[in-house]
Structure formats: structure tokens, C-alpha cells
Amino acid sequence: MSMLVLKLFLAPALVVASSLAGRRWGPTLAGTLVALPIVAGPILFITTLEHGEVFAARAASASLLGLVSLALFAVVFAQLSRRPGTGQWAVTLLLSWLLCLLADLALARLVVPAVLALGVSFAATASGARVLGRTGTEVGPSRAVTPPPWWDLPARAAATALLVTALTTAAAHLGPDLTGVLAPFPIGTSVVAGFTLAQGGAPLAGATLRGVLRGLWGFAAFCFLVSVLVEPLGAVPAFTIAVIGTLALQLALSRLGAATAARALAAEAALGARTGS
Known part of the structure; x- marks a missing residue:
């Protein structure tokens, strides 16, 4: 019963929390929060409890490769959503899912050390961020955002619970590599x-x-720490350290980004002052 409660409530509650944060502080923060391991973390934790530390270590290592597909999803979804005829959310989502799933199936065939997988995930995240950074300013103004219907948050929670339950239930048949690659789906x-x-x-x-791409740095750190710590330390210590490491990295990156933006604004202001004079 406790395992079922974890599957049905932990990840959905985190998705709802990130959605509420997005309404309060904007979509970029919502994307960053949802890109943290709020779904894959519970999947890997439940997998550890059900199948043991060895299975979980291999799955967490494979999850680092799954982040490549997640970065691909972010880029493809953003690009398709901008094109005439593909802006409808269902079409955009299905096409993005298809490409992500094909990439996952290909990546699941690879077995690489966790350190190498970490480097690959970082490279994919950086590449995706560059692509969306170049195209982000080209998007026209959005239509007015209507208040979400009453069923919005329950639907988000239900969709998350369904997908998490399906993946964790199928883990024994999928094996650690495919389970891990699909965990960041x-x-x-x-x-x-x-x-x-x-x-x-x-x-x-x-x-x-x-x-989302901004949050993948911490996601990768989480998967890497779980992969190397879960066998020697056990589930609870390994996941605790991984969560702390993830939050610390995201906080450091957030402060670095804010400082960089402040320096850029100061430089622009100084250039404008010199030009005006």
C-alpha cells in the first residue's frame, strides 16, 4: 500500500507544486522546477525499493543518457509549437514524444560509464540551450493567457500518476537500462x-x-550521484545526498546566471551612456 501511495501521490504532488510556482513566478521557473528530478527521482527511488541497489545504480547511470532525449524533446517541442499547422498542443506533443522515444530506444543499447554519460548529458543540455537561446527572441507575442479551468491541476496530477505507475510497474520486464533511459522521459x-x-x-x-534545459544540469547531477552512491550507501542516504547536491548546483547556477545578467545590463548601460555623450 505504501508503494502504491508513492506512485500515485509523490511525483504528481511535485508536478502540481511546480505548476503553481509557474503561475506565481512565470513559465521559465516552472520549467526549471519540472526539469528537476521530481518525476524521475520518485521513479528511481521506487525502483530501488522494488528491485534493489544494483538495479537502481545501473538504471540511474542509464538515466544520464535519457537526459539527452529529454533535451531533444525540449528543443523539438519548442520548435514545432512555433510553426504554422503544428501549434496545436496534441500534435506537437505526439511528434515530440515520438522522436524522444526513438532516441531513448537507441540510447538504451549503449552501456557507458557514469562519468562519460554525465559528460554526454551536459553536452546535450548545453547544445539545446544554445538552440533555444537563438530562437527564443524570434517568437511573436503570445495570446492572452486565460485563467486555467478547475480541472487543470487535477488533470496534470492524474497524467503524471498514470505515467509514473506504468513505468515503475513495467520496470522488471524492461530491465535497468531501458528503465533508466525512460525514467527522464x-x-x-x-x-x-x-x-x-x-x-x-x-x-x-x-x-x-x-x-527545462536550465534545470537539466541539476537533474544530471542527481542521476550521477545516485548511480555512484546507492550501492555503497543504500537508498535513503544516496538519494538524500543526491537531492542536496542537485539543489546546491541549481542554486549556484541561478546565482551565476543572475550575476552574468547583471553584468551584461551594466555593460549595456555603460555603452549607452558613452554613446549618448
Whole structure:
């Protein structure tokens, strides 16, 4: 019963929390929060409890490769949502899912050390961020965002619970490599990005997905720490350290980004003052 409660409530509650944060502080923050391991973390933790530390270590290592597909999903979804004829959320989501799933199936065939997989995930995240950074300013103004219907948050929670339960239930048949690669499958990201596109349009969806890529650095750190710590330390200590490390890295990156933006604004202001004089 306790395992079923974890499957049905932990990840959905985290997705709902990130959605509420997005309404309060904007879509980019919502994307960053949902890109943290709020869905894959519970999947890997439940997998550890059900199948043991050895299975979980291999799955967590494979999850690092799954982040490559997640970065691909973010780029493809953002690009498709901007094109005439593909802006409808269902079409955009299905096509993005298809490409992500094909990439996952290909990546599941690879067995690489966790350190190498970490480097590959970082490279994919950086590449995706560059692509969306170049195209983000080209998106036209979004349509007015209507208040979400009453069923919005329950639907997000239900979609997340369904997908998490399906993957964790099938883990024994899929094996650690495919389970791990599929763990970062854009479950929470799909829910948040799909609803954002349907309710707010392509610009808000693009901002959300740029936030997703910003959150993948911490996601990768989480998977790496679980992969190397879960066998020697056990589930609870390993996941605790991984969560702390993830939050610390995201906080450091957030402060670095804020400092960089402040320096850029100061330099622009100084240039404007010199030009005006």
C-alpha cells in the first residue's frame, strides 16, 4: 500500500507544486522546477525499493543518457509549437514524444560509464540551450493567457500518476537500462509544457522549455550521484545526498546566471551612456 501511495501521490504532488510556482513566478521557473528530478527521482527511488541497489545504480547511470532525449524533446517541442499547422498542443506533443522515444530506444543499447554519460548529458543540455537561446527572441507575442479551468491541476496530477505507475510497474520486464533511459522521459515536462502551450501559446511554452534545459544540469547531477552512491550507501542516504547536491548546483547556477545578467545590463548601460555623450 505504501508503494502504491508513492506512485500515485509523490511525483504528481511535485508536478502540481511546480505548476503553481509557474503561475506565481512565470513559465521559465516552472520549467526549471519540472526539469528537476521530481518525476524521475520518485521513479528511481521506487525502483530501488522494488528491485534493489544494483538495479537502481545501473538504471540511474542509464538515466544520464535519457537526459539527452529529454533535451531533444525540449528543443523539438519548442520548435514545432512555433510553426504554422503544428501549434496545436496534441500534435506537437505526439511528434515530440515520438522522436524522444526513438532516441531513448537507441540510447538504451549503449552501456557507458557514469562519468562519460554525465559528460554526454551536459553536452546535450548545453547544445539545446544554445538552440533555444537563438530562437527564443524570434517568437511573436503570445495570446492572452486565460485563467486555467478547475480541472487543470487535477488533470496534470492524474497524467503524471498514470505515467509514473506504468513505468515503475513495467520496470522488471524492461530491465535497468531501458528503465533508466525512460525514467527522464518527459512526463512532468509534457504535462506542464502541453498545458502551457494550450493555454498560453508558443512563446510561453518556449520560455518553459528554456527553463527545462536550465534545470537539466541539476537533474544530471542527481542521476550521477545516485548511480555512484546507492550501492555503497543504500537508498535513503544516496538519494538524500543526491537531492542536496542537485539543489546546491541549481542554486549556484541561478546565482551565476543572475550575476552574468547583471553584468551584461551594466555593460549595456555603460555603452549607452558613452554613446549618448
